[in-house]
Amino acid sequence: MSARTAVERARTAYHEAGHLVIGILFGFRCSSVSIRPDEARGSLGRVVPLEERTGGQLAEISRETVERWVCVLFAGYSAEVRFAPDARDAAREGARGDDEQAEGYLERAAMATGSIRSLLRARTAALVEQHWAAIESVARALLKHEEFDSDEAERICAIARGEATESDLDLYRARRAAAAARAPSGLVEHENGSVTVDCSDERTRALYRPRREDGEASK
Numbered sequence: 001m002s003a004r005t006a007v008e009r010a011r012t013a014y015h016e017a018g019h020l021v022i023g024i025l026f027g028f029r030c031s032s033v034s035i036r037p038d039e040a041r042g043s044l045g046r047v048v049p050l051e052e053r054t055g056g057q058l059a060e061i062s063r064e065t066v067e068r069w070v071c072v073l074f075a076g077y078s079a080e081v082r083f084a085p086d087a088r089d090a091a092r093e094g095a096r097g098d099d100e101q102a103e104g105y106l107e108r109a110a111m112a113t114g115s116i117r118s119l120l121r122a123r124t125a126a127l128v129e130q131h132w133a134a135i136e137s138v139a140r141a142l143l144k145h146e147e148f149d150s151d152e153a154e155r156i157c158a159i160a161r162g163e164a165t166e167s168d169l170d171l172y173r174a175r176r177a178a179a180a181a182r183a184p185s186g187l188v189e190h191e192n193g194s195v196t197v198d199c200s201d202e203r204t205r206a207l208y209r210p211r212r213e214d215g216e217a218s219k
Helices: 003-025 062-085 086-093 096-108 114-130 132-145 148-161 168-180 204-210
Strands: 030-034 046-049 145-149 188-191 195-197
Touching: 003 046, 003 062, 003 086, 003 114, 003 148, 003 195, 030 114, 030 132, 030 148, 046 086, 062 086, 062 096, 062 114, 062 132, 086 096, 114 132, 132 148, 145 148, 145 188
Parallel strands: none
Antiparallel strands: 030 046, 030 145, 188 195
16 A cells, blocks of 8 residues: 555545544434445445435424534544645545535525535534544554444444443444344444345345335335
């Protein structure tokens, strides 16, 4: 790995850790976080939310919730420049998609003013500073493992807050590995008891393809 690639990878880890930690702080759950490049999406990393937010939802939620969503989007850039202040321009370019999404939320909620943007960026920077230990812990774990689920991320944050230990995390990983070994191929059992389906292969897609009312598998 070249020195440039290593630096970009580290910046990506802190960027995604910023999104994740501030999202967890506000109670927004995700299914996973990764710094594995996705050429199809054109992304170097991603936090996968449990649910997408739509314009229709924005019409029904509070101003406070919109502000929190925007802070989560701004947190990637804020964490990245906190880690690498000399790479501010590159971080801004990398956060362009986040900024566009945040602007869309603000516009649909009739909150797209310069003062609100500035206020939310300042609030995000303060939150990133306040929770920097957790962001660093998540970023370092991403650099080591590249990808993990939200349950593991929450335990890493708890360790940074002094609410859990490395032994707790090791125990969780051991239990997860044991559950994965027991589960049928394509099923992933999570610590909270939920089960998701990994549809990465055709056999699993055929087994768990949604079915129509007439009992036939949908295409």
